[in-house]
Amino acid sequence: MDQVNLKRLAKELNLSISTISRALRDSYEISAETKAKVIALARKLNYEPNLYASSLRQQKSKTIAVVIPEIANNFFALAINGIEAIAQKKGYHVLIYLTHEDFQKEVSISRHLFNGRVDGILMSVSTDTQDVSHIEELIQRNIPVVFFDRACESIKTAKISTDDYKISYDATTHLIKQGAKKIAYLSISENLSIGKSRMLGYSDALMANGFRNEDNLVINCNNNSEDNYSIIRALLASDDRPDALFASVERLAITSYYVCNELMLDIPADVKIVSFSNLETAPLLDPSLTCIVQPAFNIGKAAAEVLFKALEKPGIDLLSESLVITSEIIEGRSTAKQIKKKFAGYI
Amino acid sequence: MDQVNLKRLAKELNLSISTISRALRDSYEISAETKAKVIALARKLNYEPNLYASSLRQQKSKTIAVVIPEIANNFFALAINGIEAIAQKKGYHVLIYLTHEDFQKEVSISRHLFNGRVDGILMSVSTDTQDVSHIEELIQRNIPVVFFDRACESIKTAKISTDDYKISYDATTHLIKQGAKKIAYLSISENLSIGKSRMLGYSDALMANGFRNEDNLVINCNNNSEDNYSIIRALLASDDRPDALFASVERLAITSYYVCNELMLDIPADVKIVSFSNLETAPLLDPSLTCIVQPAFNIGKAAAEVLFKALEKPGIDLLSESLVITSEIIEGRSTAKQIKKKFAGYI
DNA sequence: TTTTTTTACGAAAACGTTACCGAACACTTA
């Protein structure tokens, strides 16, 4: 019996297990001196409560899950940072699950969470999630789910998103102002709510600026980076190639840079590029990239805060806790008007 | 009673709880037909075992912890990817804890893990970890710990690292070959084992190439990015500034790029830069960055594999499972010999 | 036939914690 548990403490102090438990939880039923003795011994022996026992007993785990498509992506990494900051403050543990944009994996992960593994879930769905019954089942089982960034519209719960429509509209308008005549939109998925909003912002901006319907040039990319390279290469190698790209996610912009390098296309003279991105090095790229920067850390924080609100007040109407946080366009040389000309200290 | 648990299944099938349990675990004591009935109902009701109950009973949790300094860092993000790949294959859950390079937080996290919260731990220590008693206590409590990248030398357990000494030696030699006369080493911590190895590789390479002792120019940076900016700015603004920087971690290289931009210093003509880095955009930077690329994904995978080996065979000698994986130098223009001259398609 | 073995299941005890129900004791109040 070298385990440090309540029984061990009780035996050493000649007290009952329940007294020890209450002393450690600072119950009013225990005298100050007893509490002091118990706490002193607990500290001395490095007592840590067995989370599994107390979770089983209390039917709550002090743990939340974060389900995201990928982690090698600045947006999600920063969001996790925000989530973790709140969770650590609240004394919660954070489980990370990666779907790798695979719907089946997302379902399988959700099923693992069906039975009280976690108290709540923060989720950004994968690109090919259409059937949402696995998420509905979670909610039915009283496990609150809060979406951040990528949400399922049909599910009535909190969604922490950014102003995707407006900022896409603005970014497209920016491209037009900078002289772009033919703008391609690089899409990853039409299923995603954010995909829809972003694409709509793009096409509405085109219409508002006198473009015609046939100018709506949506290029469907996917989750395979080699495929995407081919797709974008084909696009930019064609005779009537666009003179501007609007990348709906960061990695499509990066791929576009590589393609431009290979095809010896000058950014921004031949092709202007704007992208959703949280790249720390965006200003250091050649040329610096015009980004739509989402406040990833704050999105994570906000999502976590809403989730904890739901955990503290069960039965709260989560749908009405939805939040829209504004993004920001950081201009780089990748959408500059003039012929490319470099000088140090730019940006 | 809308909970789906063994009792519920037992009642619906008129069987005992233990029979249900054994049927689901495919025990030889249960007839094929009973098993079939149980499994069918379990599937129909979306039964998922309560992890807390079984963890409590079995004294193991099918969960591992990953303790790292930060997550908004490509190296750690990729390492987690590797870890998660193995964990998901083995049916394990992954808890992420961030220390934010704060020793106290590392201790507090470790203490949380003292009592069976996880079956094993993968750890990359924070820069200011010197006292390692919290880690030793974990091992004493029979929780295997495997270090990756940043290890504590004094602790006798598996360390998955890269060839830091050799690759630093090579990188420094490369700088010298490219014409660098005065090379500064940007350090984050002398405590860290990897810090020591990297620094030693640097200084040994200097000595081997006829540099003198006083050429050993080690600049101590820290975890505050503003501090680092000032430190590097002071270094590069001085009259006898170095003509090359060896950044021991990625973010110091990025900061150096920003400083060079501000001071209008040309990379590589005025200052050459080489850095440990897993930046996906390194070849796209202006100029492209010469990187020491650590195989982050494989390090994570290898560390997880060693940990699972220990979990499957308790009592294994972890120290002898240590592994050294080789890094690779990817040359960019940031260490080019010639005066800066740009052409498309480079790299 | 009787005895042993095998098959297939049930009862119950754990795992460590929390919470409900008392209960002894001192003290106050009617």
Added chain:
DNA sequence: TAAGTGTTCGGTAACGTTTTCGTAAAAAAA
């Protein structure tokens, strides 16, 4: 004095699972 009240603690039943032990009934061996 009797009844109520507050304080401080112990006993015990859960939480859902796994596992040891026991035991009927059926099958095999004697």
